[in-house]
Amino acid sequence: MSDQIDGGLRSELQRQGIWVTSMEELYNWGRKNSIWPLQFGLACCAIEMIATAASRYDIARFGGEVFRPSPRQADLMIVAGTVTKKMAPQIVRLYNQMPDPKYVISMGACAISGGPFKQGYNVLKGIDRYIPVDVYIPGCPPRPEALLHAFMELQRKIDSQKLTGNAKAEHLDPMQPSEFPVPAFGAHDLEPAANPRLFQPPKIERS
Amino acid sequence: MPNSLIKAECTGRSKLPRLTNLVDDVILIAMTPNPYFFIVIFCGVAVVFPLMPLALAWLWRRFFQPPRPGAGKNATYECGVESVGEAHVQFQSQYYLYCVIFLIFDVEAIFLVPFAVAFTGLPVGAFISILVFLLLLIEGLVWAWSKGCLDWGSKRLSAR
Numbered sequence: 537m538s539d540q541i542d543g544g545l546r547s548e549l550q551r552q553g554i555w556v557t558s559m560e561e562l563y564n565w566g567r568k569n570s571i572w573p574l575q576f577g578l579a580c581c582a583i584e585m586i587a588t589a590a591s592r593y594d595i596a597r598f599g600g601e602v603f604r605p606s607p608r609q610a611d612l613m614i615v616a617g618t619v620t621k622k623m624a625p626q627i628v629r630l631y632n633q634m635p636d637p638k639y640v641i642s643m644g645a646c647a648i649s650g651g652p653f654k655q656g657y658n659v660l661k662g663i664d665r666y667i668p669v670d671v672y673i674p675g676c677p678p679r680p681e682a683l684l685h686a687f688m689e690l691q692r693k694i695d696s697q698k699l700t701g702n703a704k705a706e707h708l709d710p711m712q713p714s715e716f717p718v719p720a721f722g723a724h725d726l727e728p729a730a731n732p733r734l735f736q737p738p739k740i741e742r743s
Numbered sequence: 744m745p746n747s748l749i750k751a752e753c754t755g756r757s758k759l760p761r762l763t764n765l766v767d768d769v770i771l772i773a774m775t776p777n778p779y780f781f782i783v784i785f786c787g788v789a790v791v792f793p794l795m796p797l798a799l800a801w802l803w804r805r806f807f808q809p810p811r812p813g814a815g816k817n818a819t820y821e822c823g824v825e826s827v828g829e830a831h832v833q834f835q836s837q838y839y840l841y842c843v844i845f846l847i848f849d850v851e852a853i854f855l856v857p858f859a860v861a862f863t864g865l866p867v868g869a870f871i872s873i874l875v876f877l878l879l880l881i882e883g884l885v886w887a888w889s890k891g892c893l894d895w896g897s898k899r900l901s902a903r
């Protein structure tokens with residue numbers, strides 16, 4: 537409905553105290569203001585995440601609400617810290633076990649790319665190899681304000697998601713896979729080393 | 744409503760014709776606040792209150808849930824690790840016995856420390872009484888031991 541009503545008319549009505557909204561907006565408004573993150577931390581970034589959840593920064597003010605210790609009740613996975621190859625299958629499995637719709641914030645250089653430990657044989661070079669990431673936060677570690685910013689970006693994304701039509705959100709499409717393959721420990725590395733559906737590294741052209 | 748008032752009402756109504764009298768009585772019973780009536784209300788609310796969110800959640804799931812189940816999603820949650828075996832495993836009651844025995848000897852240690860500190864200045868009577876106390880506990884330990892309470896997962900106990 538909000539597509540049919542003119543924006544100018546809408547704000548005019550609003551000024552007169554008449555609020556016009558659509559189911560979609562209402563639904564998304566509810567979703568974006570009650571995001572329950574999964575409660576787990578991986579490395580030093582997790583300390584910043586804890587600070588964000590604690591009284592000084594208080595992510596609940598923004599709708600971050602309660603950190604849930606079970607994926608069944610979580611909407612958001614904050615990958616905060618270094619993902620070792622030993623931990624990666626668990627993270628993917630936890631992500632799979634979260635109910636749709638679900639979102640991922642990749643917090644810190646480590647979760648994005650391996651960060652300072654990128655050369656380490658045991659460090660995964662970015663969690664986006666296995667699960668789709670919605671918001672990346674650079675920094676080592678990112679400050680709590682940065683996490684709040686990422687959170688607000690995610691809210692913006694949720695707010696803009698369509699519930700119907702061709703461009704509707706991915707989680708509403710029954711054709712999309714609901715799970716991502718969990719990597720297994722191979723002889724030298726995780727197998728597969730990345731999910732080709734999600735991760736295509738740019739090809740380096742050497743002349 | 745005070746009793747006298749009800750009575751006054753009853754006597755007032757009883758002068759009415761017979762048929763309406765019965766109806767009136769029914770109405771009166773329904774209107775009179777029985778002291779237990781609140782418990783009935785309370786029970787009703789206590790049942791409806793938890794059922795309503797469950798029903799709403801069920802309805803929501805039925806009509807609006809993104810239909811995307813999966814084997815991994817429905818699997819048992821075990822902190823991300825693949826679950827091993829059944830979720831309904833039994834824990835040995837042996838553990839409880841261990842705890843109780845540990846607790847007894849833990850408390851004994853509290854008594855033993857002041858005894859050890861004051862040992863040189865103790866009269867003979869105090870020494871003997873603590874000795875008896877120790878002997879009692881040791882006897883208990885021997886008894887528990889001989890009963891097999893200290894064998895973790897022993898065949899004797901698990902066979903029972």
Ligand code: SF4
Nearest residue numbers: 580581644645646677
């Ligand atoms: S990005 Fe920096 S602060 Fe965050 S987990 Fe990695 S090393 Fe630690």
